[in-house]
Amino acid sequence: MNLAIDVGNTLIKLGVFNDGNLTQKTTCSKNDFSLAIQEISKVFPIKNCIISAVSNLLEGQFEEVRNQFEVLLLNHQTPVSFVNKYATPLTLGIDRIALVSAAADQFPQKNVLIIDAGTCITYDFINSKNEYFGGAISPGISLRYKALHTFTEKLPLLKTKSPDSYLGNDTASAIHSGVVNGILYEIEGYINEYKKDYDNLTVILTGGDAHFLRDSLKNDIFANSNFLLEGLNHILEYNKH
Numbered sequence: 001m002n003l004a005i006d007v008g009n010t011l012i013k014l015g016v017f018n019d020g021n022l023t024q025k026t027t028c029s030k031n032d033f034s035l036a037i038q039e040i041s042k043v044f045p046i047k048n049c050i051i052s053a054v055s056n057l058l059e060g061q062f063e064e065v066r067n068q069f070e071v072l073l074l075n076h077q078t079p080v081s082f083v084n085k086y087a088t089p090l091t092l093g094i095d096r097i098a099l100v101s102a103a104a105d106q107f108p109q110k111n112v113l114i115i116d117a118g119t120c121i122t123y124d125f126i127n128s129k130n131e132y133f134g135g136a137i138s139p140g141i142s143l144r145y146k147a148l149h150t151f152t153e154k155l156p157l158l159k160t161k162s163p164d165s166y167l168g169n170d171t172a173s174a175i176h177s178g179v180v181n182g183i184l185y186e187i188e189g190y191i192n193e194y195k196k197d198y199d200n201l202t203v204i205l206t207g208g209d210a211h212f213l214r215d216s217l218k219n220d221i222f223a224n225s226n227f228l229l230e231g232l233n234h235i236l237e238y239n240k241h
Ligand SMILES: Nc1ncnc2c1ncn2[C@@H]1O[C@H](COP(=O)(O)OP(=O)(O)O)[C@@H](O)[C@H]1O
Pocket: 007, 008, 009, 010, 011, 012, 117, 118, 119, 120, 140, 141, 142, 143, 206, 207, 208, 209
């Protein structure tokens, strides 16, 4: 059994894979990470583990994992199954390497746009010839709500809510429209631009906010919250041979 760990800027996601299938997924904060590892190792006979981290674990946590399993810490030198044409491959987010690996594995010979709505919203494009070029990075939902509050005097900090209309008629509805509709227009805009340039575009929506956003999108997309973990498991298997 494999354990895939995705350390994001907000949450840690842990996935247990048996023969390529995700059998359990846990989401936790850094404070709860050690407990989550203990519980998983009690229940599942994990042998190999892969970690992708775009932020640091707490002190000693990496060693805790390494003491229990054989660990592959994903880095910019790890062999992957796609051709990386990012102009600065050494600064590419490790999580984006995992997302693109999932696309290369699950949609070979397709033009794929992966949208990961987490702390940031990342857009990653891999073409039908297995070449990855890059995409875009923008602030995620929570980040936008927090930024409006933090960098102004008058704007309150609101909880994420679906706007009733694009036309906000008070402060709260104007903020919800600006944040949530703003993201939806952004996503639709990118999808439509990529569709103009690339035939038969496959669009994957993933990340903590994927399900919240999915129902409001007009374009045909696949929502898959586990896409990054699946990419990590693919990289782990790819590196066993
Ligand atoms: N329990 C939760 N705690 C924090 N954020 C959550 C929670 N549930 C959903 N979210 C949303 O998910 C986003 C984080 O998604 P995720 O893909 O895990 O991000 P990251 O990989 O950057 O850590 C947050 O920005 C927030 O909007």
